[in-house]
């Protein structure tokens with residue numbers, strides 16, 4: 001009998017005993033190809049010796065020191081590396097222990113920024129529907145996932161949501177990318193005006209939407225238009241790269257492909273590569289200066305901020321990700337994954353859309369291809385695909401049911417970047433079998 005409160009109380013989970021590269025093995029000797037990197041975490045694969053050595057060396061030196069007393073070489077080194085790789089204008093780093101903590105910190109930073117610059121009336125956060133930004137109170141309230149929020153609603157701060165950029169379902173046939181992006185930017189503009197242009201703190205969005213939509217990138221130009229709207233009203237732009245960042249989409253920062261300068265960017269997951277829990281907020285010079293010239297104190301903090309072993313692991317992960325050829329391999333394997341999925345799933349009338357960027361791909365399932373009608377939530381197609389995939393030795397990340405009133409099932413793929421072309425073929429073959437079995 002387990003003494004652990006597992007997320008799904010009655011689920012019988014296999015016990016994992018070892019992992020190497022893109023494979024994980026359970027206690028029954030079954031091997032699984034890690035097609036989702038957990039939840040888009042294991043970017044370098046399992047058992048990376050260089051990261052383990054960096055962690056061991058740091059543990060031998062000093063495993064923990066509270067940041068109210070000390071900084072460390074490894075944390076300074078990590079910040080330096082991240083700023084060096086980030087889009088221009090993101091010059092400072094705040095370290096935390098995961099994605100939700102990063103989002104919470106970014107929200108509080110944004111709010112305190114306006115207090116520091118003498119606009120304390122600003123109090124509203126706007127995000128997008130069908131989004132997920134974490135499970136802590138502030139991050140949960142920010143996410144547009146009504147189902148996750150439902151029972152906690154009475155204790156959540158009020159937030160506002162606009163439409164996500166969702167080409168497959170929402171771009172009108174008579175609308176090109178520019179017109180669609182403009183329509184969404186106009187919607188945000190109208191929402192800000194309705195709330196009071198000088199009352200809004202920030203707009204929060206994922207550059208490529210992961211968990212809730214299945215690797216959905218925005219149309220070209222969307223984020224530039226969103227940036228213009230934010231600038232018009234002095235609203236901060238927070239990009240949540242917790243899932244899509246750290247090279248997942250083929251560039252270290254996903255927003256680099258959008259040509260915008262966000263004010264704050266959150267990262268986590270791939271930053272620690274699964275070796276340590278870690279997250280970070282990158283902040284603009286302007287936000288940093290407001291704190292520096294204002295109260296001189298960011299009124300926030302956690303016990304494990306800047307944890308030395310986590311920083312050592314992340315610093316090594318980031319160093320490896322920035323080596324020549326790594327992002328090129330992500331782009332190459334990502335293109336191969338897309339092409340292989342398209343050909344292996346072409347026969348299935350239940351596959352509506354295959355999309356994504358780099359090694360971040362999503363498959364949207366539909367009961368009918370022509371009408372795009374989704375499966376009934378009670379069929380729990382996503383859960384069936386997950387089970388069928390595991391039986392075939394594949395880990396993928398299906399989501400579904402009803403998210404923010406929107407029905408649908410999709411499968412997210414986010415394998416480690418060390419995946420080989422042969423392993424991509426293996427992943428696709430197992431997934432196509434699992435989808436066929438689940439929809440039979």
Ligand code: PMP
Nearest residue numbers: 098099100132133134240242243
């Ligand atoms: N933001 C996004 C975009 C995420 O995908 C997630 C996790 N799935 C989070 C925030 C929360 O991260 P964590 O689970 O590390 O708290």
